[in-house]
Amino acid sequence: MGRDGRDHSQSRAAAGMTPARLPDAAWQHAEGLKKLLAALDDAHGGPRYVGGAVRDTLLGLPVSDIDIATALLPNEVMKRLQDAGIKAIPTGIEHGTVTAAVDGKSYEITTLRRDVATDGRRATVAFATDWQEDAARRDFTINALYADPKNGEVFDYFDGISDLEARRLRFIGDANQRIAEDYLRILRYFRFLARYGGGQIDADAIQACANGAHGLTALSRERIAQELTRILGLKDPVASVTLMIANGIFTPFLPELSASAANDLLRLVKREAQCAQPVSLPARFLALLNRDIVAVDKVAARLKLSNKMREGFAQRLRADAPTPTNIRAIAYRADIDTARDAAMLYASDTELPECLARLEQWNVPTLSIKGGELIAMGLPAGPLVAKTLQAIEAAWIQEGFPDATRQRALAVEMVDASLPKKA
Numbered sequence: 001m002g003r004d005g006r007d008h009s010q011s012r013a014a015a016g017m018t019p020a021r022l023p024d025a026a027w028q029h030a031e032g033l034k035k036l037l038a039a040l041d042d043a044h045g046g047p048r049y050v051g052g053a054v055r056d057t058l059l060g061l062p063v064s065d066i067d068i069a070t071a072l073l074p075n076e077v078m079k080r081l082q083d084a085g086i087k088a089i090p091t092g093i094e095h096g097t098v099t100a101a102v103d104g105k106s107y108e109i110t111t112l113r114r115d116v117a118t119d120g121r122r123a124t125v126a127f128a129t130d131w132q133e134d135a136a137r138r139d140f141t142i143n144a145l146y147a148d149p150k151n152g153e154v155f156d157y158f159d160g161i162s163d164l165e166a167r168r169l170r171f172i173g174d175a176n177q178r179i180a181e182d183y184l185r186i187l188r189y190f191r192f193l194a195r196y197g198g199g200q201i202d203a204d205a206i207q208a209c210a211n212g213a214h215g216l217t218a219l220s221r222e223r224i225a226q227e228l229t230r231i232l233g234l235k236d237p238v239a240s241v242t243l244m245i246a247n248g249i250f251t252p253f254l255p256e257l258s259a260s261a262a263n264d265l266l267r268l269v270k271r272e273a274q275c276a277q278p279v280s281l282p283a284r285f286l287a288l289l290n291r292d293i294v295a296v297d298k299v300a301a302r303l304k305l306s307n308k309m310r311e312g313f314a315q316r317l318r319a320d321a322p323t324p325t326n327i328r329a330i331a332y333r334a335d336i337d338t339a340r341d342a343a344m345l346y347a348s349d350t351e352l353p354e355c356l357a358r359l360e361q362w363n364v365p366t367l368s369i370k371g372g373e374l375i376a377m378g379l380p381a382g383p384l385v386a387k388t389l390q391a392i393e394a395a396w397i398q399e400g401f402p403d404a405t406r407q408r409a410l411a412v413e414m415v416d417a418s419l420p421k422k423a
Contacts, residue, residue: 032103175208
C-alpha cells in the first residue's frame with residue numbers, strides 16, 4: 001500500500017460512500033497546534049489526529065487530550081519541532097512518542113508502529129509507515145480513528161464510526177489475542193464500556209475479559225489502581241462494575257470486594273443523582289468494600305493509593321453513623337467532604353436530605369477559647385488545662401457550635417467545676 005494508507009483503508013470512501021468528516025471544533029483552531037502540524041507536514045498522508053480527539057469530536061463531546069500520529073521517525077519529529085521553536089520532550093521516544101509543548105498546551109506525537117512482541121504487560125514495537133498497520137495494534141475500533149487536519153477526512157479502518165453510532169464497543173481483531181498482548185485492556189474495556197457503551201454488549205469480548213482476568217496479577221498495582229480510579233470516576237459506572245463482578249474481573253486484585261458491592265455502588269450513584277452531589281472517589285471505593293477500616297487500609301496499601309486517599313478512607317470509616325444531629329460534628333472532626341461522603345454512604349434514606357442540608361454553605365467553626373484564658377480564670381497551669389479545654393469543646397459541639405459568648409460561658413462553667421471547692 002502507499003505510505004498514506006488509503007489503499008487498505010476500510011473507510012467509507014473505500015466502500016464507495018461519502019467519506020466521514022471531522023466536525024469543526026474550537027480545539028482545532030489553536031495557533032500552537034497549527035504551528036506544530038505545519039512543522040510535521042510530509043508527503044505521506046500525515047500528520048493526523050488520532051484516537052480520543054477524533055472519537056470525542058465525532059460524538060460532540062469536549063476534547064481534553066490531542067494525540068497526533070505521524071510517519072516521521074521520532075528523532076525527525078524532535079528535530080522538526082525544535083527547528084520550529086517548539087519545545088520537544090522525549091517522553092517515550094523509545095516507543096515512538098514525543099510530547100510537544102507549545103502555547104501552554106501539550107500534544108503527544110507518536111510515530112506509526114507495529115508490534116514485534118508482547119508479554120501481556122508491555123509491547124516491543126517497530127516503527128512503520130503503514131497507517132492501517134498502526135490502527136490494527138490499537139485496542140478498540142472507536143480508538144482507531146484518524147483524521148486529516150487539512151480537510152477533516154476521517155480514516156476508519158475497522159468500522160469504528162458504525163460502532164460509535166451504535167454505542168457498541170468492539171476489540172480490533174480477536175479479543176483474546178488483544179487482551180493477551182496487554183491485560184490492562186480488560187480494565188480499559190470496562191471503562192470505555194461505561195463511558196461510550198449503551199448498545200448491544202459484545203458477549204465474546206466479555207468472555208475474553210473473563211478468560212484473561214488471571215493476567216491482571218502480572219500488572220503493577222499502580223496501573224490497576226489508575227484504571228480502577230478512572231472507571232469509578234465516570235458519571236455512571238454501575239453497569240460496567242456489575243459486569244466486572246459477575247465475570248470475576250476483581251478477583252485477582254480485589255478479593256475483599258463486598259458481596260453487596262454492586263447494590264451499594266448503585267445506591268450511591270442514585271443518591272448522587274437525586275441529591276445533585278458530585279462524584280466522590282473515596283465514597284465510590286468504599287461502596288465496593290465492607291466497612292472494615294483494617295481491611296480497607298490493606299486494600300489501599302496494596303493498590304498503592306495516595307496517603308491522602310488512605311487517610312480519607314479512615315476518616316469516613318471512623319465517623320459515627322450520620323444523622324442530622326451529629327453530621328456537623330463529623331465535619332468538625334474531619335472536614336465537610338468526609339461528612340458528606342459519610343452521609344451519602346451510611347445515612348438513612350429519610351435522614352440523608354437533612355444531613356446534606358445542614359452541611360450546605362456551612363463553614364466549619366473554630367473554638368475561640370484558649371488555654372491562657374482558662375489560666376486567667378484561675379485554673380492552674382498543667383494537664384488540667386488541656387482536660388478542661390477538651391470538656392469545653394465537647395460541650396460546645398454537643399450544643400451545636402454556639403457563638404463566642406456562649407463559648408466563654410461554657411469556659412466559666414467548666415473552670416468553676418474544675419477548681420477545688422472552698423471550705
